[in-house]
Amino acid sequence: MKKILRLFLTGLLLSISATLYGQGSNDHIFPASAVAKPYIDFDSKGFLVNGKRTFIVSAGVEYARIPRELWYDRLLKIKRAGFNCIEIYTIWNFHEPTEGTFDFTGDRDLNAFLKMVKDLGMYSIVRVGPYYCAEWDFGGYPIWLKFKPGLKVREPNPQFEKYVDRFFDHLLPIVTNNQINKGGPVILVQLENEHPNGWGTAMPDSYFKHLQAKALEVGIQVPYFFSGLHHASDPVGDGKLDDPKRPNPWFSTEFWSVWYSQYGAKPGDDDLYDRRTWKIIAHGGNGYNYYMVHGGSNFGYTNNDEDAASYDYGSAIGQAGDLRPIYYTFKRAALFARSFQDVLENSVADSSYNKLITDTTLKITARKSPAGDIVFIDNPGKKAISASVNIGDSNNALTVLPGEIYPLIHHFKLNDEVTLDWALTRVFAITKQGNTTTIIVDAEKGQMIDLHFAAKSPASTTNPAVKINGLSVSISQTMPAILKPVEYLFKVGDQSIRVLAMNRHWTDKTYINEVNDLNYILTGADYIGNATINNNQLLVEKESPLLSTQDTAVWLYTEKKSTLLKSGWQDPFRQPASIALNNWMVKNATGFAASDYKAINWLKSVSPQPMGADGDISPDAWYRAQVDIAETGKYTLQVNGGGRGQAFIDGKPAAKWKLNNGELTLNLKKGKHTLAIFAAHDGRDKLAAYIGPVDKVDSKGIFGKALIKKGGPFISELGNWYYTPAQKGDVSQGPPAFDTVKFKKYKIGTDVFNTREGYAWFHTTIPAQAAGTDKLALLFKSVDENATIFINGKKVFHHEGWNQPFEVEITDAAVLKAPINLTLFIENYSNEGGIDQPVKINAIGDAQTVSNWQMKGGPGNPAKKNGWTKMMVSKDSTGGPHFYRSSFTVTQVKGKTLIWRFDPKGLGHGTVWINGHNIGRYPEKIPVSSFYIPECWLNNGLNQLVVYDEDGKQPGQSEIVAEQVAGRTITPINADLN
Structure with a gap:
C-alpha cells in the first residue's frame, strides 16, 4: 500500500501536495560552511551565487540514463532553454553493482559529467542518496544488500551505515572536489531522498545524524538538506510561499513535469506546466527543478517494475533528444525569471497593486524589492480577458490569455542611466550586450507594445516610434504582422536601450548564446546548438526537425547591429520508414x-x-x-x-x-x-x-x-473480506463480534485510512478443511503496516512492517474441521493502509522436501560466437529462452541525425543488444512499442542486433523502425562580426 508511486496511481499523484512523503513543514536548508559562503549562500528571500542574487532554474537529468557521447548534446539543449542548473542522482547500484567493485569510468564518470556542466557555465545539485527511487531497479540499492543478515535500510543500523560509508568514501570526494568553492559547479547537496520521516533539516534519529556527520567528514561545504523540498506536480498549489519563519529560500527539488507513464508530448502539457511554473515565479518562489527535463533510457537491467527501456517521461527533451512544445514554455519562464532575478530573489509580497485592474475575474499578486517590482495578473479561467491597467492618468489595455499569469514590470533598473518604469507588454528576456541592453518583448498582431522608461539624462533616437519627453522615453505601438522582429533603439549617454518586439512564434525561436563572455541573440531557428567564433566569424549550428519542409531566416543581434545569417539549407530528406531484419541466426539458451x-x-x-x-x-x-x-x-x-x-x-x-x-x-x-x-x-x-x-x-x-x-x-485465496474502524487500544480487548451491519465489505488493496494514521479490524472466514488436514498455513504477502492476527477470537501472531511477507500456521486438527474466523487488527501510521496483497491459505501440510x-x-554471454545456427521460421514458441542474431545496415547522412528504434513485435520478454550495447528490456510498459537506439552506438554501415527472448518467441516480425519526428537536420550558418 505504501508503494504510492505505482503507475495506476498516476492521476492521483499528479494532484496531491508535497506532504506526500511526510516532509511536513520543514523545507529548511543547512547553510554553507564559512569557506563556501562567498560562493553559495542564501537568506530568507533568495539564493546568492558568487555574491549575486540568482534564481535557480534547474533541470533534472540522469547521466546514468544517457550515453556519455550524448551528454554534451543534452546538456547544451538544457542550457539553451535558459536553465542554469542540472540536478542529478548518483545511483548506488550504478556505481557499485557488485559488492566492493566501484566504477566511475565511461558512462559512469561522474567527475567528467560535473566538469562538463561547469564548462557549460551551469551549476549542479547533487542528490547522493543512499536511496534514490527514480523508477530505478530496487530504488538504486545494490542487490547484494539483500544478502546481508540483519541489514535494515534507512534507519539506525550499523551494518547498512557501514556499506553506505564505504560507498560515500568513493562517491563524495568526487562531489566535494566539484563544489563551487573549489571551482566546480556543485551548489547544493541532498542527502537521502523522499524519506518518510526526515525532510529539510529534520533529523529524527541517529541515521540522519550519521549521514550528516559522514558528509561533513568527507568535505561537504555547500548547503545541504535531507530528502527533498516541495515535491509535487504543482508545488505552489493554492498556498502562499512567503514564510517569515523560514530561514532559507523556497525551492522545489522535484517539480514533476509530466510523468513517467507517458511517451512524447500530448496536447495541453505545455500550457499546464507553464502555468504551474509561473505560479512559482509569481508567488515568491526562488527556484525550481523540473523532474524530468530529459528522461532518457533504462539501459541494461536498470528499469524497475513500472517501466522498461524508455524513461521518456513525456519530457521537454525527448528520449531521442528531440524538442517538444513544453521545451519552449520552459525556456520562456526560465529566461524571464533569470532576467529579473534581482527582484525575485529579494522580494516580499505587495498588496498595493491590487486595484491596478478593476476586473475581479483577474487575480493580482505582486513582488516588491529594492531592484524593482513585478505585478502578476492571473487569469485562472478558460477564456481570454481584455482589461485596462490604471497607471497614473492613463488607461492601458492588455489581453490576458486563458490560464496565463501576465507580468508587468515597474521601476526596474536596466543600467546606470535608464530604468524601466513600466513594461505593460510581456517581457520575454533582458540581456546585456556590452553597452547595449536588449529587451525582448512578446506581443501578437494588434496588441500594444507599451513600454515606459525613465532616464537620468536626455535620450536620443532616430526612430520616430520612440517618444522622448524630457527624461521620459516611451514606446506605444500596435504590433504589426512581422517577417522579422521589430527593433526600437534609443541612447542615454554611452548606454543603448534596444527593444526587440516579437510574437510568440519568434520568441520560441529566440536563443541568447554566450560566446567568449559576450551575449549574442539569435532568432528564427527551432534550436541553436554549438556556437563558436573564429577569425571574427560567428559559427553556429542551426537544428531543425527532420520533417521541416522550408528554411527559416535567422537573425543575429550583436551589441551594435543586426545581421541576417547565411543559411546552408538542405533539401528535405525522407528517412526510410524501417529496416528489415533478415538472415536470423538462433542459439538455444536452454x-x-x-x-x-x-x-x-x-x-x-x-x-x-x-x-x-x-x-x-x-x-x-x-x-x-x-x-x-x-x-x-x-x-x-x-x-x-x-x-x-x-x-x-x-x-x-x-x-x-x-x-x-x-x-x-x-x-x-x-x-x-x-x-x-x-x-x-x-x-x-x-x-x-x-x-x-x-x-x-x-x-x-x-x-x-x-x-x-x-x-x-493446495493454495487458494481468501475472499469475502470485511472491515470496521477501531481505536488504538481495541486490540487488547480482542476482535468484536462479526456482523454485516458494523462491518463493511472490503476489497484487498483499498486504503481505508484516507492516507492518515488509523486503526481497523478486518475479517473473513476460512472454510472448513478436508478430513485428514492437520496443518494450514496462512500466507500474508503484505499488510500495511502492523498487524495482529486472531483465530476464532484468540490472538496468535503479531507482525510489524509493510511489504514484508509472513506466515501463520494453524495446527489444531479440531479447529480445522470447522469454519474459522480470521480477524486482523491493522495499525496504520502513514500514507495508505489496509491489506496490500491477497491473503492465501496453504493446505499442503506435510510434503516431500526438494533439497x-x-x-x-544471467542469460549467458550474448557475444559468444559458437552455437549459432540458421533460424528456421516457426509460428510456435521454441520452448524456453533463446538468443537470436541479425544484422542491418544504417547509412548515416551528413547534416542529419536519424533516429532509429527497435520494435520487438512478436517477441515475448527479453533484452536487446546493439553492437554489444545493452539497450534495455522489452516489452515496454508505457505507450511506445519500440525503443530507442542511441545514434552514437550505431555504425555507419553494418550493425549487429542480438535478442535474448526469455519466452523463446521468434523475432521474425521485429524490425528497425524510424522515428522521423525525432530526427533532426543540422545546418551550419555564420555571420561576420566586423
Missing part, C-alpha cells in the same frame, strides 16, 4: 536444463536462493535440483517466488507459471528426474518510502523451502 549439464561454479544451497544471491545483477536465473517420484501422477511443487518461471523436466519444457503464485502442478512419472527452473522478472520495486530489512522485500526467482506432493493445487539446489544468474 542447455542449462539438460539432465547431463555440468553445473560447475553454480551457487549451491539446501533451499533455492533468491536471484542475486550469486552476485548476478541480471533479471534472469536458472535453478536445478533432483526429485525422486514414488509413483506416477499429478504433483504440486510449492516454493516461494517472484517473477515468471518456466519448468523443465529432464531438459524438456514442462510448464510456465507466475512464480508469485507459489505453486505449480506437474505430471511426473515414477523415478528420478532433473528439475530445472528458468526464472525471470521485469524489474524490482523501487521501494518508495520503505524502511526496514530488505532481505525478503520483492525477492525474485524462487526461494525458501521447496515442497512437492501428489495432488493439489540440494544449484543456481546461476
